[in-house]
Amino acid sequence: MKYYSTLIFELSKKGKRAFSMPALDVAPVEADILGSPLRSDLPLPEVSENELMRHYVNMSQGNYHIDGGFYPLGSCTMKYNPKINEDISRMHQLTDIHPLQPEETIQGTLQLLYELQKDLCTVAGMDAMTLQPAAGAHGELAGLMMIKSYHEKNREYERVKIIIPDSAHGTNPATASMVGFELVEIKSDENGLVDLDDLKKHLDEKVAGLMLTNPSTLGLFETHVREIADLVHDAGGLLYYDGANMNAIMGKARPGDMGFDVMHFNIHKTFSTPHGGGGPGAGPVGVKKILEPFLPVPRIEKEGEKYLLNGDYPDSIGKLRSFYGNYGVLLRAYAYIRSMGPDGLRESSEHAVLNANYLMNLLKDEYDLPHDLTCMHEFVLAGLKNPGDATTLDVAKRLLDYGFHPPTVYFPLIVREALMIEPTESESLQTLESFATAMKSIAKEAIESPELLKTAPSTTPTGRIDEVFAARSVILTYDDLLAFEEKQRE
Amino acid sequence: MIHRYIPKGDGEKEKMLETIGLTCMDDLFADIPDELRLKEPLDIPPAMSEIELLRHARKLGEKNSSLSTMTSFLGAGVYDHFVPLIIDHIISRSEFYTAYTPYQPEISQGTLQAIFEYQTLICRLTGMDISNASMYDGASAAAEALLIALSDKRKSDNVLISEGVHPQTLRVIRTYLHYRNVDIRVVPLKEGKTDLNAAKELVDEKTAGMLVQNPNFFGTLDDVSSFSEFCSDNKMVSVLSVDPISLALLEAPGKLGIDLVVGDGQSLGNGHNFGGPHFGFLAVKKKYMRKIPGRLVGISRDTNGKRAYVLTLQAREQHIRRHRATSNICSNMSLNALTASIYLNTLGKSGFREVASQSLSKAHYLYNGLLKTGAFQEVDSSPFFKEFRLKYNGCVGHLLRELRKRNILGGVDLGEYGHEGEILVAVTEKRTKEEMDQYIACVKEASA
Numbered sequence: 001m002k003y004y005s006t007l008i009f010e011l012s013k014k015g016k017r018a019f020s021m022p023a024l025d026v027a028p029v030e031a032d033i034l035g036s037p038l039r040s041d042l043p044l045p046e047v048s049e050n051e052l053m054r055h056y057v058n059m060s061q062g063n064y065h066i067d068g069g070f071y072p073l074g075s076c077t078m079k080y081n082p083k084i085n086e087d088i089s090r091m092h093q094l095t096d097i098h099p100l101q102p103e104e105t106i107q108g109t110l111q112l113l114y115e116l117q118k119d120l121c122t123v124a125g126m127d128a129m130t131l132q133p134a135a136g137a138h139g140e141l142a143g144l145m146m147i148k149s150y151h152e153k154n155r156e157y158e159r160v161k162i163i164i165p166d167s168a169h170g171t172n173p174a175t176a177s178m179v180g181f182e183l184v185e186i187k188s189d190e191n192g193l194v195d196l197d198d199l200k201k202h203l204d205e206k207v208a209g210l211m212l213t214n215p216s217t218l219g220l221f222e223t224h225v226r227e228i229a230d231l232v233h234d235a236g237g238l239l240y241y242d243g244a245n246m247n248a249i250m251g252k253a254r255p256g257d258m259g260f261d262v263m264h265f266n267i268h269k270t271f272s273t274p275h276g277g278g279g280p281g282a283g284p285v286g287v288k289k290i291l292e293p294f295l296p297v298p299r300i301e302k303e304g305e306k307y308l309l310n311g312d313y314p315d316s317i318g319k320l321r322s323f324y325g326n327y328g329v330l331l332r333a334y335a336y337i338r339s340m341g342p343d344g345l346r347e348s349s350e351h352a353v354l355n356a357n358y359l360m361n362l363l364k365d366e367y368d369l370p371h372d373l374t375c376m377h378e379f380v381l382a383g384l385k386n387p388g389d390a391t392t393l394d395v396a397k398r399l400l401d402y403g404f405h406p407p408t409v410y411f412p413l414i415v416r417e418a419l420m421i422e423p424t425e426s427e428s429l430q431t432l433e434s435f436a437t438a439m440k441s442i443a444k445e446a447i448e449s450p451e452l453l454k455t456a457p458s459t460t461p462t463g464r465i466d467e468v469f470a471a472r473s474v475i476l477t478y479d480d481l482l483a484f485e486e487k488q489r490e
Numbered sequence: 491m492i493h494r495y496i497p498k499g500d501g502e503k504e505k506m507l508e509t510i511g512l513t514c515m516d517d518l519f520a521d522i523p524d525e526l527r528l529k530e531p532l533d534i535p536p537a538m539s540e541i542e543l544l545r546h547a548r549k550l551g552e553k554n555s556s557l558s559t560m561t562s563f564l565g566a567g568v569y570d571h572f573v574p575l576i577i578d579h580i581i582s583r584s585e586f587y588t589a590y591t592p593y594q595p596e597i598s599q600g601t602l603q604a605i606f607e608y609q610t611l612i613c614r615l616t617g618m619d620i621s622n623a624s625m626y627d628g629a630s631a632a633a634e635a636l637l638i639a640l641s642d643k644r645k646s647d648n649v650l651i652s653e654g655v656h657p658q659t660l661r662v663i664r665t666y667l668h669y670r671n672v673d674i675r676v677v678p679l680k681e682g683k684t685d686l687n688a689a690k691e692l693v694d695e696k697t698a699g700m701l702v703q704n705p706n707f708f709g710t711l712d713d714v715s716s717f718s719e720f721c722s723d724n725k726m727v728s729v730l731s732v733d734p735i736s737l738a739l740l741e742a743p744g745k746l747g748i749d750l751v752v753g754d755g756q757s758l759g760n761g762h763n764f765g766g767p768h769f770g771f772l773a774v775k776k777k778y779m780r781k782i783p784g785r786l787v788g789i790s791r792d793t794n795g796k797r798a799y800v801l802t803l804q805a806r807e808q809h810i811r812r813h814r815a816t817s818n819i820c821s822n823m824s825l826n827a828l829t830a831s832i833y834l835n836t837l838g839k840s841g842f843r844e845v846a847s848q849s850l851s852k853a854h855y856l857y858n859g860l861l862k863t864g865a866f867q868e869v870d871s872s873p874f875f876k877e878f879r880l881k882y883n884g885c886v887g888h889l890l891r892e893l894r895k896r897n898i899l900g901g902v903d904l905g906e907y908g909h910e911g912e913i914l915v916a917v918t919e920k921r922t923k924e925e926m927d928q929y930i931a932c933v934k935e936a937s938a
Contacts, residue, residue, distance in 0.1 A: 278824035477610040478606075
């Protein structure tokens with residue numbers, strides 16, 4: 001990896017160009033015709049094509065990435081991004097498609113999406129699926145809106161509470177707020193699972209639903225999930241399944257069978273699509289029959305041999321975004337499911353769980369393991385057993401020097417000094433062992449030479465970055481930077 | 491036989507199981523109660539090899555008629571602008587597309603710098619002070635912008651939305667706001683512009699903000715200055731949704747007094763992809779800094795004083811603030827925003843203007859050519875940029891089918907949006923005089 005921080009604006013020289021265009025072949029029309037105030041200056045950079053390419057190649061070399069190394073980020077599921085997925089997502093006949101083309105010109109695309117819906121229903125044990133949500137959090141939004149619409153349809157307007165365990169992802173409570181629900185947070189028991197007694201206390205006629213991640217963010221399977229589902233259903237609420245950890249149980253168990261009424265998939269986690277440095281993802285949402293009328297529109301359906309888009313659902317929550325979803329991402333997921341087949345999907349979950357348990361076993365002597373149980377696809381450590389002065393952040397930064405991306409840190413919030421580790425099925429035994437060796441060696445350094453942790457990282461493109469400085473100086477554009485530098489000179 | 495994506499050699503699985511004291515894979519799943527455990531394989535098609543899957547995908551592709559064989563005059567939010575080839579070479583780099591969200595800044599400087607440059611480019615185009623790292627799409631960005639306006643508790647009863655806003659955007663906003671009990675008041679268009687006199691009748695002291703799209707859904711230009719004045723007179727937030735390509739020519743909305751600018755970024759180098767993934771942009775004036783949802787990248791320094799990029803002001807976000815966050819948005823459309831940055835940097839100062847002015851010239855060529863056939867009547871007398879609507883003297887569906895026989899996608903039938911007999915036509919710099927002349931000739935034949 002390499003340090004490069006020159007901004008494109010700093011490379012710009014008047015008169016350079018990186019584009020070519022054909023000459024205008026019709027009469028030119030001046031912008032005055034727009035009858036609107038026009039711009040006097042267009043402050044975009046001017047660079048040549050080769051400089052532009054080099055700029056981005058240099059920039060890219062400041063990035064760690066899954067094609068280059070191990071990424072044990074808990075809850076993020078950094079699995080391998082298969083290359084055939086990329087090729088299929090660039091097939092012109094599948095992708096150079098305008099979303100408003102007539103249905104008869106997009107039968108291949110609609111068939112593919114229809115089959116994907118069906119396969120996702122099968123994996124989830126759900127009855128119907130929408131592919132529209134653009135991300136997991138967007139799927140949560142769709143799901144909670146459907147729950148709210150369902151209760152409104154039944155004239156149960158007093159159902160305003162959403163119950164969420166304290167181990168949940170931050171998106172769960174944020175989504176509940178966005179949909180106008182009141183949030184009730186319930187405790188986890190000593191094993192990190194839902195505290196049934198605490199849950200029962202909150203189950204009344206005001207409950208709209210419960211959001212649950214299973215396996216939980218601690219990497220543990222909720223063994224009482226059926227009981228939880230019965231309790232919530234008996235109280236008149238519905239159950240939302242956060243599919244963030246669905247990659248642990250494909251072909252082994254299904255949210256639909258556990259009693260969940262609605263769920264989202266994180267396509268970019270479970271179905272191997274690339275994270276792209278933060279997106280795009282996709283967040284399909286599956287539902288049981290009772291919620292089907294509320295799915296976003298249009299829905300992709302089949303009538304005889306013909307595939308179509310059907311917007312005629314009066315109880316639908318409506319549209320969550322333009323058009324039909326992140327099709328380019330869904331294409332990759334389709335390719336993945338077809339590459340894996342039923343056995344491949346099951347094996348990927350099995351090996352993800354095997355890798356996690358094997359790695360947990362390798363680390364539990366040096367690191368504090370609060371829940372020493374068989375884990376699912378991930379596990380959470382509560383920092384070093386003998387930390388000295390070293391924090392989890394120090395361990396994470398020191399791992400960078402060993403060439404590894406650190407695990408997720410300080411999440412879930414209920415475990416102090418949390419290190420959340422998810423190896424995925426994509427890693428070999430050899431990689432797991434070298435990661436464990438690095439972790440053990442850091443544990444030793446924490447006692448013998450703690451300054452190595454405190455001053456880490458020392459081998460990365462930049463040293464540890466001052467986040468407080470960034471929050472105080474608020475330099476969010478190049479123009480802010482110029483103003484800041486100007487002020488400093490004064 | 492083990493799948494090619496699972497790197498285990500012979501005996502390794504058994505060795506690992508033994509190390510952790512288990513005998514078979516099922517032991518790992520012992521916590522799943524027996525009645526919940528799947529006993530049968532999932533009922534999905536069997537695995538395909540690469541050869542089979544490529545063949546299968548090609549067959550599906552053959553059931554489409556794509557834009558590789560058709561000339562498109564479709565727009566309505568997704569436009570056939572040229573995508574410079576360098577873009578795919580850059581976004582195909584593993585370093586960009588297989589990286590995670592840049593939470594570890596020391597090894598994510600590439601993604602962080604790319605977002606920082608993106609934020610700068612969007613601010614320069616829109617004349618805003620702050621742009622986030624991108625949203626899902628233009629429609630959801632518009633909805634989130636209205637949520638910023640509605641976060642003022644004293645003014646959270648209703649919003650005004652111009653009839654010129656894309657019907658899909660309006661639908662998305664209805665979905666987002668339905669559950670917050672916000673009244674949506676639609677302001678009609680008058681002669682192609684938002685009727686601010688009508689808006690005066692709809693606004694009250696509890697109106698949080700107003701959304702206008704420019705150019706609007708029908709392609710015509712609104713009066714942005716009057717709109718922003720109207721909003722400040724009524725002490726509400728002005729939100730303008732824009733086509734970013736139009737900003738190569740038009741004054742930056744920030745200079746005309748607009749508070750928040752949103753839009754869909756598909757035009758900026760992102761392919762059609764059947765409508766997604768694209769991205770939405772959301773840019774705001776400084777006073778909304780604590781209210782903007784999504785990621786922000788700022789400049790900082792490392793322990794040696796070197797310039798470094800880092801996610802900042804994260805206290806607004808869901809992973810810190812949970813139910814008090816500004817939004818639940820967790821991802822951004824990083825790769826699509828990177829695409830937009832590369833697009834803007836490739837075209838640069840002169841190329842971006844060239845794209846806009848060629849689109850403008852060509853749209854007017856086709857508009858005049860179509861009117862001259864005598865088969866159309868003018869609907870909007872006000873100026874348009876690269877998209878326009880016309881009233882057809884015959885059946886629009888029939889005309890579009892005739893055009894399609896000649897591999898031309900002639901436009902959007904506005905009958906589906908309640909404007910019977912009208913057609914919406916978009917023209918980009920990619921269209922040639924020859925293609926437009928074919929369109930015109932075909933209209934003459936079809937209407938003869």
